[in-house]
Amino acid sequence: MKGPIGVFDSGFGGLTILREFLDTMPEYDFVYIGDNARAPYGNRSFEVIYSYTRESVLRFFEMGSPLVVLACNTASARALRNIQQIDLPQISGNKRVLGVIRPTAEMIGSVTKTRHIGILATPGTVMSNSYPVEINKIFPEICVTQQACPILVPLAENDEIDNAGCDYFVKKYIDELLSKDSLIDAVLLGCTHYPVMIESFRKFIPDHIKIVQQDNIVAVSLKDYLSRHPEIDVKCSKNSSVRYYTTDSTDNFCSRGRIFLGKEFSAEKIALG
Numbered sequence: 001m002k003g004p005i006g007v008f009d010s011g012f013g014g015l016t017i018l019r020e021f022l023d024t025m026p027e028y029d030f031v032y033i034g035d036n037a038r039a040p041y042g043n044r045s046f047e048v049i050y051s052y053t054r055e056s057v058l059r060f061f062e063m064g065s066p067l068v069v070l071a072c073n074t075a076s077a078r079a080l081r082n083i084q085q086i087d088l089p090q091i092s093g094n095k096r097v098l099g100v101i102r103p104t105a106e107m108i109g110s111v112t113k114t115r116h117i118g119i120l121a122t123p124g125t126v127m128s129n130s131y132p133v134e135i136n137k138i139f140p141e142i143c144v145t146q147q148a149c150p151i152l153v154p155l156a157e158n159d160e161i162d163n164a165g166c167d168y169f170v171k172k173y174i175d176e177l178l179s180k181d182s183l184i185d186a187v188l189l190g191c192t193h194y195p196v197m198i199e200s201f202r203k204f205i206p207d208h209i210k211i212v213q214q215d216n217i218v219a220v221s222l223k224d225y226l227s228r229h230p231e232i233d234v235k236c237s238k239n240s241s242v243r244y245y246t247t248d249s250t251d252n253f254c255s256r257g258r259i260f261l262g263k264e265f266s267a268e269k270i271a272l273g
C-alpha cells in the first residue's frame with residue numbers, strides 16, 4: 001500500500017518546509033497537519049510536546065503515510081527521539097519519522113569560516129540542547145551559541161510581521177545572541193516559522209554574518225534520503241496531490257497559511273487527542 005508523505009508542524013511553520021518539498025519533489029503526494037489549536041508548542045513542556053506530536057504521527061499512519069517529516073524544530077527536538085525509539089518499534093517497523101535538526105546540523109559546517117555559529121529558536125528547542133549536541137557530534141570544533149526567542153512564533157502565528165513590533169523583538173534577540181559571541185559568522189533560523197520574518201532578520205543581522213534558512217536544506221535532505229532508501233520510496237505515492245489539515249479554524253489557517261506556503265490552498269479540520 002502506497003501513501004502520502006506526512007508533514008507536521010505545530011501550526012503554520014511547516015508550510016515553509018512543505019513549500020520547498022513541492023518545488024523539489026512535485027511528483028510526490030503530501031499530507032500536512034498543522035496543530036494550530038494547540039500552537040505554539042515552543043513554551044510547552046517536553047511531555048506535552050511529545051504527546052501532541054505523537055497524536056499527529058499516529059494520525060498520519062492511519063492516513064497511510066509510510067514516512068512523516070516533523071517540519072518543526074520544537075517537535076523534532078522534544079519528541080523525535082521518543083517516537084523513533086519507543087513508538088515506532090511498537091507501531092510498525094516499516095514506518096519512518098524524520099526531523100529537521102539532523103539534516104541542518106549536517107550542513108552547518110559548510111557555512112561558517114570562524115567555526116562560531118548562532119542559533120535562534122524557540123525556548124523548547126534551545127532547552128533541549130539538540131542543536132549543540134547534533135552539531136558537535138559531526139563538527140566537534142564548532143562553537144554553538146543559542147538564543148531563545150519566545151515571542152517570535154506568536155507574532156508569526158498572528159500575522160504580526162513586517163512591522164515595528166516584530167522588528168523590536170527580532171533586533172532584541174539578535175543583539176542578545178551576538179553579545180554572547182562576537183565571532184559568530186552564521187546565524188541559523190532554527191524555527192520553521194521564522195522565514196516569514198526574513199526581512200526583519202536581514203535588517204538587523206550584520207552583513208558579514210550569513211543567515212541560514214532550513215527549508216532548502218530539509219528538502220534536499222529528504223530527496224537524498226528517499227534515493228538512499230528505495231524500500232521507503234516505493235511506498236510513497238506519486239500523484240502530485242496535497243491535502244491540508246488543521247486542528248483549528250480552516251478559514252484562518254488558509255488565509256494566514258498563504259503567507260507561509262506562498263500560494264492559496266484549501267484545508268479541512270481534523271480533531272486530535
Ligand code: DGL
Pocket residue numbers: 009010011013014039040041042043071072073074075122125153190191192193
Ligand atoms: N515551527 C516550530 C519550530 O520550528 C514552532 C514551534 C512552536 O509552535 O512554538 O520550532
